Every structure is written in C-alpha cells, then in structure tokens.
Amino acid sequence: MSHLDTELKRLKSECIEMFDLVASQLRKAQLAMVDFDKELAHEVNFNEKRVNALELKIDKDCENIFALFNPVAIDLRFVLAVLKINSNLERVGDIADGIARYVIEAQAPFSAELMEITRLNEMFDQAISMMNDTQLAFQNENAKLARGVFQKDELLDQINGAANAAIEVVIRRNVDGITPALHIVSAIRKLERTGDQTKNVAEEIIFYLEAKVLKHLEK
Amino acid sequence: MRMIETKNVQLYYGDFHALKDISMQIESNTVTALIGPSGCGKSTYLRLFNRMNDLIDNVRIEGDVLVEGRDIYGKGLGMRIDELRKKVGMVFQKPNPFPKSIFENVAYGLRVNGIKNKDYIEERVETSLKQSALWNEVKDKLNKSAFELSGGQQQRLCIARALANEPSVLLMDEPASALDPISTAKIEELIYELKEKYTIIIVTHNMQQAGRVSDKTAFFYLGELIEYDTTPHIFTNPTDSRTQAYVTGRFG
Known part of the structure; x- marks a missing residue:
C-alpha cells in the first residue's frame, strides 16, 4: 500500500468514527428527550467537545494530505468530500447538542401527547436512519444507497411542515405549556436541518464516487 | 534515539562560506528532506555525513558532526572513516552501477570489506535486493550485467548496494531526479518502507517529493538553515517568510 493510500485509509477511518460519534449523539439526544433523562443530556453536551476535536483533527489531516501528497482524480475528490462531510457531520453534532440543551433547561418532562402528535420520535428515527444510510454508503462506497437518502428526507420535510398546525392546537388548549411546546417545535426544526445536512453528505459521497455534482439540482 | 547531530557547523570552500553555523538533530528511523534553491548548501550538508566533502580541495570544516553520538571527523572518541562508510550509505542523483553483474554490484561493498563467506554474501545480496524492491525483477538474472536494467531498476540496484553493508544511515542526493514518474513513485515508496530500518536523509529539488516522503524538512538558503x-508544518504553515516563498514557488 502506498504512503498516500495509507493516509487516505486513515482519513476514511476517522470519518467513519465521526459518523459513529454523531449518530450516537443524535440517538442519545432522542432518548434524553423522550425519557427526560437529564444525565444523558449532559453526556451529549459533554461529548460535543469530542465531536469538535475530531472535526479539527480531520480538517488538519485533509490539509496535510492536500499539502503533502497533492492528490488527484478520485483521491482528490475523496479528500474534498471528506472535508465537506466532516463539516456537515459536525453541524449534526451541534444539533444533537442543541436538543440535549432543551432537556437540560426543561423543568418537567415533555408532554407525551405533544411528542405523539408532532411525530417527534418518528422524525428522530428517520433522521438517524438517514445518518446510518449515508455512513454505510460512505463506508462501502455505495452511491445507490446515498441516493436513497434524498427520498427519506421527504418524510422529515412532511413532519416539519405539519408540526406548526399540530402544536398550535395543543398550545391553544394549554397556554402554560408554551415553553416545552416551543422546545419541541425547535427540536423538529433542528431535525429537519439534520435531514439537509445528511443530504449534503450524500451529495458529497456521490461526488466522490461518480464525479457528479448534484448540488442545487432537483433530485 | 538521536542518530545524527551537527553543532555549529561551518564549512568553507576556500574563501566561500558554504555552510553557516548549522545545528540540527536527526532522529533515527525518520526521513529528513533537505530542500532549498541551487547552491543553498543542502548537498554540501548531506555530504558532511559520509565525509565526501573531504575529497574537495581547500575545504575547511568547523563544528561537530556526530553520528550515533560519535564525532565522525575524528575528534575525541571519534569514528574512523572506514567504520563511517559502513554505517552511512549513499545513493546519488544518477544511477551509477559498476560494470559488473547485478549480483556483484550488490556484493561489492561486502567483498571490499574483506567478507569471503559465500553463503553470507548470497544472503546479504538477496536481502538487500528484496529491501530495495528489486528481487522479483532480477532474481532470475543475477549474473546479467547491471547495465541491462532500466534506469529505475539501476537506481534500486544502487540502493541495494548501499544497503548490503547494513548501514544505519542512508543518504540520498536527488535519487529520483533522473527517473520517469513510475520509477520515481517506486523509489518514493521504497523510502517510506526503508525508514523502518534506516535513518534517511534526502536532498530533493522536488518539493512534492519532500512532502510525500519525509517526516521532517529542512529549508536551506544561502548556506543557512532557515527552518x-x-x-x-513546513508545507502548511512555515514560520519563516522565506520558507513560505520557496515552498509556494515564489522564489528559487
């Protein structure tokens, strides 16, 4: 294996580690919210530092590979893709941390009814499933799996679109519950954004594997 | 472990001050690249370590040059030159095989050092050719002339010849500059593998090559060690503006 191949392999491992870490953060944020587990929320908050540190490490490694090895063709696309995937994953990490903070700030458990009618849990599951698909697509160099992520994002958009109306009804019934309701709406907005970030990751995987630029195109 | 060290080395060719107060430490099992524009002193610095500068008239050297902690210019508990030449192998810019067979080229250093044991010589030749990634290409024609090999193969043969004496240090003076890109890539991969066993110092004009093969880089300019x-670090955020200008191709 050439020196460059060794470096690229290491970069891929680090990126997979980032996928694992961020997906785990999102899962823990979900559990913290559903079970109102403040300890778990604090854990997510603490692990955000690890996400940030790993982002910086991957950025630095990409910089070094550009500077020292002058990669070309698929190697160049791979390093460019990792640089952007890394940044998108870090934002998903921020989102998990943001949701965990709502749990830390909340005085009482979130209303099960509210979570049910806003389909919050379903949204979490879908966002995590999209993350898993992109990770597998990246790991196994599977562009078809990456393309599947675009369809999955539609469900997130749909839930997000319906959330306002659903929550409005509940708030009208119980004005005292505005703050936790707003936290749930905010969590839904954030999860919708994880969908966008994950789609960006999928685009980068396709760019790396097929040299096709899908940005700003109908998919 | 520190393999090589220079302390306040000054080197003069007659009146010309070629190396100015160079202090540097090189760890074992690393690759160090010496870069800089022509005439900056990098090859002169490289040749300090096997005393090849001594062959030039009017050379004067001051300061200390230590290999494995021992002064190689014979001061104190210094190292004798024949011992030094065994410890420090060298590969030059152009492949320079001897007009002998492939086998005899690699065995040459052993024979010169008085080794006569046939089995040992055969074992060293095979090991050295394997280490230089040439064995599979030449194992069936060891008695053929070295001149029948391609340029890239000849250079790997010269590396095998340098390795036959089991040196600790391998000096390489632009070892791939006369080779095509594929042969260059092979030499670079070889350097990457060889550092497990050897300490390698390489002079190169090719900055990408320095980036690809080395752990540390020294930038020389007008006889000074600038950085x-x-x-x-050198290739992403050099400290000195002259290093930055050189690695970005803005001068030199």
Whole structure:
C-alpha cells in the first residue's frame, strides 16, 4: 500500500468514527428527550467537545494530505468530500447538542401527547436512519444507497411542515405549556436541518464516487 | 534515539562560506528532506555525513558532526572513516552501477570489506535486493550485467548496494531526479518502507517529493538553515517568510 493510500485509509477511518460519534449523539439526544433523562443530556453536551476535536483533527489531516501528497482524480475528490462531510457531520453534532440543551433547561418532562402528535420520535428515527444510510454508503462506497437518502428526507420535510398546525392546537388548549411546546417545535426544526445536512453528505459521497455534482439540482 | 547531530557547523570552500553555523538533530528511523534553491548548501550538508566533502580541495570544516553520538571527523572518541562508510550509505542523483553483474554490484561493498563467506554474501545480496524492491525483477538474472536494467531498476540496484553493508544511515542526493514518474513513485515508496530500518536523509529539488516522503524538512538558503520542522508544518504553515516563498514557488 502506498504512503498516500495509507493516509487516505486513515482519513476514511476517522470519518467513519465521526459518523459513529454523531449518530450516537443524535440517538442519545432522542432518548434524553423522550425519557427526560437529564444525565444523558449532559453526556451529549459533554461529548460535543469530542465531536469538535475530531472535526479539527480531520480538517488538519485533509490539509496535510492536500499539502503533502497533492492528490488527484478520485483521491482528490475523496479528500474534498471528506472535508465537506466532516463539516456537515459536525453541524449534526451541534444539533444533537442543541436538543440535549432543551432537556437540560426543561423543568418537567415533555408532554407525551405533544411528542405523539408532532411525530417527534418518528422524525428522530428517520433522521438517524438517514445518518446510518449515508455512513454505510460512505463506508462501502455505495452511491445507490446515498441516493436513497434524498427520498427519506421527504418524510422529515412532511413532519416539519405539519408540526406548526399540530402544536398550535395543543398550545391553544394549554397556554402554560408554551415553553416545552416551543422546545419541541425547535427540536423538529433542528431535525429537519439534520435531514439537509445528511443530504449534503450524500451529495458529497456521490461526488466522490461518480464525479457528479448534484448540488442545487432537483433530485 | 538521536542518530545524527551537527553543532555549529561551518564549512568553507576556500574563501566561500558554504555552510553557516548549522545545528540540527536527526532522529533515527525518520526521513529528513533537505530542500532549498541551487547552491543553498543542502548537498554540501548531506555530504558532511559520509565525509565526501573531504575529497574537495581547500575545504575547511568547523563544528561537530556526530553520528550515533560519535564525532565522525575524528575528534575525541571519534569514528574512523572506514567504520563511517559502513554505517552511512549513499545513493546519488544518477544511477551509477559498476560494470559488473547485478549480483556483484550488490556484493561489492561486502567483498571490499574483506567478507569471503559465500553463503553470507548470497544472503546479504538477496536481502538487500528484496529491501530495495528489486528481487522479483532480477532474481532470475543475477549474473546479467547491471547495465541491462532500466534506469529505475539501476537506481534500486544502487540502493541495494548501499544497503548490503547494513548501514544505519542512508543518504540520498536527488535519487529520483533522473527517473520517469513510475520509477520515481517506486523509489518514493521504497523510502517510506526503508525508514523502518534506516535513518534517511534526502536532498530533493522536488518539493512534492519532500512532502510525500519525509517526516521532517529542512529549508536551506544561502548556506543557512532557515527552518527545520515537521514536514506538515513546513508545507502548511512555515514560520519563516522565506520558507513560505520557496515552498509556494515564489522564489528559487
């Protein structure tokens, strides 16, 4: 294996580690919210530092590979893709941390009814499933799996679109519950954004594997 | 472990001050690249370590040059030159095989050192050719002339010849500059593998090559050591503006 191949392999491992870490953060944020587990929320908050540190490490490694090895063709696309995937994953990490903070700030458990009618849990599951698909697509160099992520994002958009109306009804019934309701709406907005970030990751995987630029195109 | 060290080395060719107060430490099992524009002193610095500068008239050297902690210019508990030449192998810019067979080229250094044991010589030749990634290409024609090999193969043969004496240090003076890109890539991969066993110092004009193969890089300019640091540092955020100008191709 050439020196460059060794470096690229290491970069891929680090990126997979980032996928694992961020997906785990999102899962823990979900559990913290559903079970109102403040300890778990604090854990997510603490692990955000690890996400940030790993982002910086991957950025630095990409910089070094550009500077020292002058990669070309698929190697160049791979390093460019990792640089952007890394940044998108870090934002998903921020989102998990943001949701965990709502749990830390909340005085009482979130209303099960509210979570049910806003389909919050379903949204979490879908966002995590999209993350898993992109990770597998990246790991196994599977562009078809990456393309599947675009369809999955539609469900997130749909839930997000319906959330306002659903929550409005509940708030009208119980004005005292505005703050936790707003936290749930905010969590839904954030999860919708994880969908966008994950789609960006999928685009980068396709760019790396097929040299096709899908940005700003109908998919 | 520190393999090589120079302390306040000054070197003069007659009146010309070629190396100015160079202090540097090189760890074992690393690759160090010496870069800089022509005439900056990098090859002169490289040749300090096997005393090849001694062959030039009117050379004067001051300061200390230590290999494995021992002064190689014979001061104190210094190292004798024949011992030094065994410890420090060298590969030059152009492949320079001897007009002998492939086998005899590699065995040459052993024979010169008085080794007569046939089995030992055969074992060293095979090991050295394997280490230089040439064995599979030449094992069936060891008695053929070295001149029948391609340029890239000849250079790997010269590396095998340098390795036959089991040196600790391998000096390489632009070892791939006369080779095509594929042969160059092979030599670079070889350097990457050889550092497990050897300490390698390489002079190169090719900055990408320095980036690809070395752990540390030293930038020389007008006989001075301007900057010496890890290769990623030199190529991403050099401290001195002259290093930055050189690695970005803005001068030299």
